[in-house]
Amino acid sequence: MHTDFTRQKLLAIGLVLALGWVALFAQGVTTSSLSGIVTDRSGSGLIGANVVAVHEPSGTRYGTATREKGQYDIDNMRVGGPYTITVSYLGYKDETVENVYLQLGQQLRLDFVLQEQSVAGEEVVVEAEVDEVLNSSRTGAGTFVKPEEVAAMPSIKRSTRDLTRLDPRSDGNFSFAGRNWLYNNISLDGSYFNNPFGLDDPA
Known part of the structure; x- marks a missing residue:
C-alpha cells in the first residue's frame, strides 16, 4: 500500500512539472518561423535570392536573402496568416506561394525551385554621320556651315x-x-x- 501511495505521489509530481513546463513554453514562444532552400532546376543553391513574406491581414513584410547553398531563414514571424511568400532572383522567374498559415512555435519549411528566364533586350540602333570638319587631311580648328x-x-x-x-x-x-x-x-x-x-x- 505504501508503494502504491509513493507511485501516485511521483505521478502527481511529474504531471505538475509537465504542465508547468508546457505553460512556461507557451509563455516564452509567441512567434513562428520560415526556412527552406532556393535552388535552380539542376538542384544548385542560388545565393543572394530575395525571399519576402507578407502577412496579408496586417501588411507586415519579412525578408531575407539566401546564403551560400541557397538556405534561408525568417524568424519572429506573426502567428496565423495568410502569408504570401515570393522568391526572386535575377535571370529567373519569380516564384510565389499564397495562403500560407503559421502555427505557434512552428518552423515551416518551404523550398523553392526557380526556372530560368531569358532577358529580352531592346534593339539599339546607332546612327553616325561623317563630320566634314574632322578628317585626316585637316589640321587646326574649323567651322563647317551647312x-x-x-x-x-x-x-x-x-x-x-x-x-x-x-x-x-x-x-x-x-x-x-x-x-x-x-x-x-x-x-x-x-x-x-x-x-x-x-x-x-x-x-
Whole structure:
C-alpha cells in the first residue's frame, strides 16, 4: 500500500512539472518561423535570392536573402496568416506561394525551385554621320556651315562676314581666337576663297 501511495505521489509530481513546463513554453514562444532552400532546376543553391513574406491581414513584410547553398531563414514571424511568400532572383522567374498559415512555435519549411528566364533586350540602333570638319587631311580648328544654315541666316549685304557669327571664337570681323584674318582659310564646296595679300575684304 505504501508503494502504491509513493507511485501516485511521483505521478502527481511529474504531471505538475509537465504542465508547468508546457505553460512556461507557451509563455516564452509567441512567434513562428520560415526556412527552406532556393535552388535552380539542376538542384544548385542560388545565393543572394530575395525571399519576402507578407502577412496579408496586417501588411507586415519579412525578408531575407539566401546564403551560400541557397538556405534561408525568417524568424519572429506573426502567428496565423495568410502569408504570401515570393522568391526572386535575377535571370529567373519569380516564384510565389499564397495562403500560407503559421502555427505557434512552428518552423515551416518551404523550398523553392526557380526556372530560368531569358532577358529580352531592346534593339539599339546607332546612327553616325561623317563630320566634314574632322578628317585626316585637316589640321587646326574649323567651322563647317551647312547650306540650310546659310539660307536661314538674315543678311543685309549678303556677305560672308555674317557667317562669322556662327563661330563663338570670332570677333565679328574675320578674326578668330585673336589671330589675324590673313591666317583664315575659306572654302566653298572645296574651292578656296582666300585673300593672302590682304588687299580686299577677306571674302
